Amino acid sequence: MKLSLQYIAGLFDGEGWITVNNNKGNFVPTVGIKMNGLYLLKELHQKFGGYCYERKNYINRPLTDWSLRGAFQVTKFLKKIEPYLIIKKEQAQICLKLCKTYSIRDDKNNWIKKIKKTKNVIDAREKFIKQIKEAKLKVI
Secondary structure, eight states: OOOOHHHHHHHHHHHEEEEEEEETTEEEEEEEEEESOHHHHHHHHHHHOSEEEEEEOTTSOEEEEEEEESHHHHHHHHHHHGGGOSTTHHHHHHHHHHHTTSOEEOTTSOEEEOOOOOHHHHHHHHHHHHHHHHHHHHHO
16 A cells, blocks of 8 residues: 555644653654554554554554654654644644754764754753644644
């Protein structure tokens, strides 16, 4: 099955999420989709990488969770679907700005861009995280 970027953006608008996890003071941009469609999310996993696993939900039905973690993976994904997003467009744009504040390695673990974690960088990240949270509230 070939999934168009427009279809993926629509799926992400409806079932997806954007967050920033706090891992021992390191803020990690994370995006994902959680739904009952194992086959569909396996397709996204093959196309974009990341993590895909199945678990049971509260009524013991299969629930699949696909996610991308880190600025490199998140940036590649959001840049492709952002033009087609409607509901999560503002969140995605802010998250892309946040991702620019991170050092990035390529698929072979070579540095593409290296950024020192200064107070200004930390302050900028915290500002973007707050803006993402505020953008989520606008959608509800």
